[in-house]
Amino acid sequence: MLEVTANNLRGAANICAQNGRRPLTAMFAADETWLGKGYAIYCLFEDDREQTLHTLRAELAPEGDLSYPALTSVLPAAAWYEREIHDLLGLLPVGHPDLRPLVLHETFPEGFYPLRKNIPVQTAVRGRRDYKMHSAQGEGVFEVAVGPIHAGIIEPGHFRFSQAGEAMLQLDAKLFFTHRGIEKALEGKTVDEGLVLVERICGACTVANSLSYCQAVEKLANQPVPRRAWLIRTVLAEMERLVNHVGDTGNMCAGVGFAPPVSMGARLKEVLMQANEQLTGNRFLRGMIMPGGVKADLGPQLRQELSATLDEVAAQYKTLVQILAEQTDFLNRIRKTGVVRKQTALDLALVGVGARASGVAKDCRKDLPYGLYGELAFATVTEPNGDVEARLLVREREVTESIKILRQVLALLEEDTTPLAVTSLAYRTQEGSWGMSESAHGSNLHWLMLDAEQKLARIFVRSASYPNWPAVPMAVQGDIIPDFPLINKSFELCYACLDR
Amino acid sequence: MLKLIEAIWAGKVQTQELNTLGAERWRGEMAYDRKKCSDCNKCVEQCPVGALRFNAKGKLSIDYNRCLFCGQCVEACSEQALAHSNQEALPVLAAEYGRDIGRVIHAQWGRSLHIRHLDAGSCNACDFELGALSNPLYDLHRFGLAFVASPRHADLLMVTGVVTRNLEQAVQLTYAAMPEPKLVMAVGACAAGGATFGQTYATIGAVSKLLPVDIAVPGCPPRPSALLVALVAAADLYRDKVRHKL
Numbered sequence: 001m002l003e004v005t006a007n008n009l010r011g012a013a014n015i016c017a018q019n020g021r022r023p024l025t026a027m028f029a030a031d032e033t034w035l036g037k038g039y040a041i042y043c044l045f046e047d048d049r050e051q052t053l054h055t056l057r058a059e060l061a062p063e064g065d066l067s068y069p070a071l072t073s074v075l076p077a078a079a080w081y082e083r084e085i086h087d088l089l090g091l092l093p094v095g096h097p098d099l100r101p102l103v104l105h106e107t108f109p110e111g112f113y114p115l116r117k118n119i120p121v122q123t124a125v126r127g128r129r130d131y132k133m134h135s136a137q138g139e140g141v142f143e144v145a146v147g148p149i150h151a152g153i154i155e156p157g158h159f160r161f162s163q164a165g166e167a168m169l170q171l172d173a174k175l176f177f178t179h180r181g182i183e184k185a186l187e188g189k190t191v192d193e194g195l196v197l198v199e200r201i202c203g204a205c206t207v208a209n210s211l212s213y214c215q216a217v218e219k220l221a222n223q224p225v226p227r228r229a230w231l232i233r234t235v236l237a238e239m240e241r242l243v244n245h246v247g248d249t250g251n252m253c254a255g256v257g258f259a260p261p262v263s264m265g266a267r268l269k270e271v272l273m274q275a276n277e278q279l280t281g282n283r284f285l286r287g288m289i290m291p292g293g294v295k296a297d298l299g300p301q302l303r304q305e306l307s308a309t310l311d312e313v314a315a316q317y318k319t320l321v322q323i324l325a326e327q328t329d330f331l332n333r334i335r336k337t338g339v340v341r342k343q344t345a346l347d348l349a350l351v352g353v354g355a356r357a358s359g360v361a362k363d364c365r366k367d368l369p370y371g372l373y374g375e376l377a378f379a380t381v382t383e384p385n386g387d388v389e390a391r392l393l394v395r396e397r398e399v400t401e402s403i404k405i406l407r408q409v410l411a412l413l414e415e416d417t418t419p420l421a422v423t424s425l426a427y428r429t430q431e432g433s434w435g436m437s438e439s440a441h442g443s444n445l446h447w448l449m450l451d452a453e454q455k456l457a458r459i460f461v462r463s464a465s466y467p468n469w470p471a472v473p474m475a476v477q478g479d480i481i482p483d484f485p486l487i488n489k490s491f492e493l494c495y496a497c498l499d500r
Numbered sequence: 501m502l503k504l505i506e507a508i509w510a511g512k513v514q515t516q517e518l519n520t521l522g523a524e525r526w527r528g529e530m531a532y533d534r535k536k537c538s539d540c541n542k543c544v545e546q547c548p549v550g551a552l553r554f555n556a557k558g559k560l561s562i563d564y565n566r567c568l569f570c571g572q573c574v575e576a577c578s579e580q581a582l583a584h585s586n587q588e589a590l591p592v593l594a595a596e597y598g599r600d601i602g603r604v605i606h607a608q609w610g611r612s613l614h615i616r617h618l619d620a621g622s623c624n625a626c627d628f629e630l631g632a633l634s635n636p637l638y639d640l641h642r643f644g645l646a647f648v649a650s651p652r653h654a655d656l657l658m659v660t661g662v663v664t665r666n667l668e669q670a671v672q673l674t675y676a677a678m679p680e681p682k683l684v685m686a687v688g689a690c691a692a693g694g695a696t697f698g699q700t701y702a703t704i705g706a707v708s709k710l711l712p713v714d715i716a717v718p719g720c721p722p723r724p725s726a727l728l729v730a731l732v733a734a735a736d737l738y739r740d741k742v743r744h745k746l
Contacts, residue, residue, distance in 0.1 A: 114702070178622065180697050197697060200623050200720070282527065282720075
């Protein structure tokens, strides 16, 4: 970790980023007055050559001037992080081009900074602040407002389109409607108590969030996690990827009203959800992973059933892929629609499917290998075109890779005799620690620090949706508004784990 | 095109029978053995949402609306007096109806009910299960149930998630936009119990703090089968509302 002054943070970050070779993985602030320090700003940069994260830390004295030069002007990927820091801790990034609220909407008063330690978690203050939506101006240009409550079963977000006829000139997205204050709610909880909440940040990324969290605390622990725990965790992680990718393949067809594949995708997803229930007692794989290992084994019968399920899913998914590949009117809709150029993907530090479909090979199972991924054989799938079709193709090929991983792990489970977990872990305290895992949507990061009583003092959760959301308004520009649902579904970003 | 027709022809799916029994590992209703219990109170202390309570007579009561079905209480019990059965916890009707869910769902099925979903701050797990109701295995249309695109077309509001401050207004406006008579269903531990994350600066809590809730579905998230049971029961309640102008 490198300590710099707040005034030098922008320069140091610019050097550390090495012209985009090290993407900004996350940026957040923490109130460290309980340590006798000030407000700390952390910037994490990913270095896939050294396979680690580099941390920059700057500190602002709580009674002094809380401003620092904004990073956004040199690193566009910092834009939302700095808005969030401003919202939740009241630090002021000077020179930020768009310092509207991000997380706290109109009913919160100005000057309310909930992540400061002097604000109790249940504080219910009301006030008024402005949240102005951006729109394009000009003759004949009109606005279309959509959401936060949508026509289907979708998470809440407000979209403001500036239209020139059917073409979208500009999109402004107001998100964070499902902000529940989970990071603050976690403060003061023990590591085990925290896990129950972490599993409930997001339904689609339950395993990814749990794995990032567990890795972050396990790095502070005095014992390593047994191999069998990681074998079972890998099964769960890949099942989560399969469920999402298979479901999303069908859902993307819903974006153009192509009904039979929607049904086929939903049916295959249901087969996998029922398998999840068999494996863990929960259709979203909750209640299985814990710090130190896993709670239950996958015995021979469960493994056999899972193997049969995989055969069935692989065969039927292949049919689904063939149907999509030969449907020319469908291909016409998805080609050259919702394009994200490679440079945009690099500038915004995109992750996961969003990055890989624009030719950027980011996959933290390879970049920062964790668990057993270093010894498993699988390929990182990339596509060059950056359009909806590319994001579909990446998912299609990754389904095959996930099944390949699952088969390897099921074989390894046969001969492995290590225990399921280590118990009574003791943790180092007052020290930052991070964990990362690859969710179905991209890398998922948890950073946390424990206090002297081994309780959570600060946790920052950056899901894959966080860096990828700003790419959606870029991708839609110039396309027609009926393509928005399709483009949005091709990214399939979670609102819940973005909003927390 | 040929492949598509071939697949539609070959792929016959059977709608699943409604079954409230989960897989062997499914964490459903609690089974409690008073004889084994040593009154250590550890289960009550371990519960992250305060769903367990011993009453004055030493009887254990469980608030299924709050329960996350996470299994922490079972793990905390050193006497093995507590266990999860694989029977789903059944939906709970509001007290004013004065009857239990069992009687309602055994009444005649097959009425129409139009549903509007509202995410009030959910983790999206409940939402995905609502989506699953339309898949060929659950196919909610066979019960005369359908999701509609506007609250103005809806008889029932299905609310998921703990109500957040950022969605408070949307929740109230959506309810106000529905025509009378109308029903509200709180889906899952967040909407029904509201205790998942405790009280925070950003949340209001259970839906019942803002809207009159007619039926609550326990679970984290509830299985699609539990949602179907609740919807069929809601169709029954709705008929009563229309007949008796409740």
